Amino acid sequence: MPYWRLFAFYFFYFAALGTLMPYWGLYLQSIGFDAFAIGSLMAIIMATKVLAPNVWGWLGDHLGHRMLLVRLASLLSLLSLLGMFGASGFVQIALVMAFFSFFWNASLPQFEAVVFNYLGSDADRYSRLRLWGSVGFILTVVMVGWLVDRRGTELVLPALVVVFGGILFSSLLVADQGGEVQGVQPSILAVLKKTHILAFFSAVFLMQMSHGPYYAFFSIYLQDHDYSKSDIGLLWSLGVIAEVLLFLFMHRLLRRWPSAVILLVSLTLAALRWLLIGWFPDQLPLLVLAQLLHAASFGSFHASAIHMVHEYFRGRHQGRGQALYASLSFGAGGAVGTFISGAIWEQWGASLAYTMASATALLGAWVVWRYIPAGRATASLPEIRS
Numbered sequence: 102m103p104y105w106r107l108f109a110f111y112f113f114y115f116a117a118l119g120t121l122m123p124y125w126g127l128y129l130q131s132i133g134f135d136a137f138a139i140g141s142l143m144a145i146i147m148a149t150k151v152l153a154p155n156v157w158g159w160l161g162d163h164l165g166h167r168m169l170l171v172r173l174a175s176l177l178s179l180l181s182l183l184g185m186f187g188a189s190g191f192v193q194i195a196l197v198m199a200f201f202s203f204f205w206n207a208s209l210p211q212f213e214a215v216v217f218n219y220l221g222s223d224a225d226r227y228s229r230l231r232l233w234g235s236v237g238f239i240l241t242v243v244m245v246g247w248l249v250d251r252r253g254t255e256l257v258l259p260a261l262v263v264v265f266g267g268i269l270f271s272s273l274l275v276a277d278q279g280g281e282v283q284g285v286q287p288s289i290l291a292v293l294k295k296t297h298i299l300a301f302f303s304a305v306f307l308m309q310m311s312h313g314p315y316y317a318f319f320s321i322y323l324q325d326h327d328y329s330k331s332d333i334g335l336l337w338s339l340g341v342i343a344e345v346l347l348f349l350f351m352h353r354l355l356r357r358w359p360s361a362v363i364l365l366v367s368l369t370l371a372a373l374r375w376l377l378i379g380w381f382p383d384q385l386p387l388l389v390l391a392q393l394l395h396a397a398s399f400g401s402f403h404a405s406a407i408h409m410v411h412e413y414f415r416g417r418h419q420g421r422g423q424a425l426y427a428s429l430s431f432g433a434g435g436a437v438g439t440f441i442s443g444a445i446w447e448q449w450g451a452s453l454a455y456t457m458a459s460a461t462a463l464l465g466a467w468v469v470w471r472y473i474p475a476g477r478a479t480a481s482l483p484e485i486r487s
Contacts, residue, residue, distance in 0.1 A: 106274040107216055108233035110171075113267035114209060115234035119241035120261045121146065123320045123337045124249060127330075128257040129194075130321060138191060140443015143317040145195060147309075147439050149203040150432025157207040158424025167211040167420065168277045174211075175269040178204035182265055185258055205265070206432070208272070210423035215277065217411055228404050232348035235400075239338045239345070246334020293425075298413055300472030305406055305430035307465030308368055311375060312398070313438025314446060314454040319378070322451055326382045336388065340395030347400040354401065355408060361473045363405040368466035371398035372459040379455025398462075406430070 129139045157174065161167045181201035188197045220226055241264065248256045292298060314322075323333045354363060377391035406426065414422020438458070445454040 103219075103275060104230070106271070107219065108230050109271040110212055110268065110275060111231060111234035112237035113264055113271050114212075114237070116237035116241040117205065117261065117264045117268060119238035119337070119341075120245050120257065120264055122316050123242055123333060124245055124254065124257045125261075126317055127249070127320050127324070128254045131254040134191070136318070136321075136447045137443050139321075140317050140439055140446065142191075142195060142198060144436045144439040144443070145198045146202040146206075147432055147435030147437075149199060150206040150435065151428045152432075153203045153207040154210045154424035154427040154432065155421065158210055158421040161211045161214065161420035162418065166277055167215050168272065168275055171208045171211050171215075171275075172269070172272045174204045174208040175265075175272045178202075178208070179262070179265040179269050182262060201265075205268075206427070208268070210427045211420060212272075212275075213407070213423045214420045215275065226352070227407065228348040228351040231404070232345045235341045235345040235348065239341045242334045242337045242341070246330050246337075250330040292414065292418060297473045300468050301406075301409060301413070302425065302429045304364065304368065304465040304468045304473070305402075305426065306434040307461050307468065308371060308398070308402055309430045309434030310438035310441075311371055311458040311462040311465070312435060313440070313442035314451065314458055315375070315378070316435065317439045317442060318446055318451070318454075322378075322382060336392055339389065340392040340399075343393045343396035344400035347396040348404065351401065351404045355405065359475045360405040360409045360412075361469055361475050363401050364409070364473075365466055365469045367397045367402035367405065368462050368469060370394050371402070372462040372466070374398050375455045375459040375462065379452045379459070382451075 126139050126143060129142055134142065157170055161170055164170075178201050181197065181204060184197045184200070185194070188194045216227065216230060220230075241260075245257065245260050248260065319337075320333050323336065324330075328336070371394070374391045374394040374397070377387050377394075381387040381391075410422050410426045414425075438461070442454045442458070445457060
């Protein structure tokens with residue numbers, strides 16, 4: 102298995118996220134946009150995750166050659182991003198963001214399907230590959246934060262171009278890997294009609310919806326409470342460090358507990374996290390605790406969810422299963438959460454926005470508890486090797 106080639110793509114892909122999520126809102130604010138406009142623009146990144154993964158997932162499942170699609174998407178995302186240098190005004194910037202995020206968001210679900218084909222029966226090793234994405238996120242958050250502190254937010258765009266170039270380069274290093282061979286399978290609509298699968302997608306939608314005020318406004322929120330750009334970068338990094346540490350032993354948790362139970366706990370801890378951020382921004386120990394809870398609101402959540410997707414969608418449904426997870430959670434959930442949080446933030450302030458996020462995560466926990474049996478998505482989990 103080409104381990105370093107696979108983790109290189111994760112590294113650069115999430116390095117892009119480490120530039121966009123903490124600093125893109127600050128960049129947009131520096132060129133004159135208010136909270137509602139920033140929320141609307143950031144929602145574009147989430148909204149393209151609704152359409153892009155499904156279009157490219159369908160192509161991947163029907164045409165094969167997933168890595169060719171990943172390379173094409175990576176190239177087009179880089180070319181689209183370059184248009185940002187000449188863009189001005191809300192409409193032009195919105196169009197550029199729509200194009201580069203459409204192609205960028207198309208690549209990861211197809212790459213995930215390739216990774217699971219390489220892993221085969223060693224699916225428990227996924228989290229050990231995925232942690233390199235978190236490492237890329239951490240390094241980028243710290244480095245870009247340091248640069249922005251010293252040179253200003255105008256460096257955010259060039260930094261993002263460099264990272265997107267890394268995504269394209271790393272995509273060229275990975276060859277396609279054939280998936281498992283399946284016999285006759287039911288249609289994907291028949292799979293999607295099952296109650297526990299509908300509940301699963303509802304829960305992951307609600308989890309990412311609850312992240313709306315965090316992804317769009319956390320950096321602005323901290324800046325308003327007199328944290329420096331470097332402090333902001335360190336707080337973002339702290340959350341992802343906790344995520345990396347969790348990924349190192351996530352396979353043991355999945356061996357001991359059903360994925361649905363881990364998903365339930367992740368949603369519950371996410372609700373606590375948003376309350377801590379929303380009501381105690383000036384209490385550094387509580388803010389640090391909230392950032393450590395990123396290990397739950399993203400780390401254990403994503404690891405358990407991706408294993409459930411791998412169990413629920415097999416064979417020719419593999420690419421679209423990954424695409425649906427990305428589009429309905431990070432896409433639709435993230436877009437709705439970001440847009441709504443921008444409106445609430447503008448009218449009623451940060452505390453209410455984070456309180457609504459907490460309530461949303463709790464609703465997701467209830468959906469898992471009520472509709473997904475604890476034994477689901479565990480039967481085919483491979484034996485863990487010591």
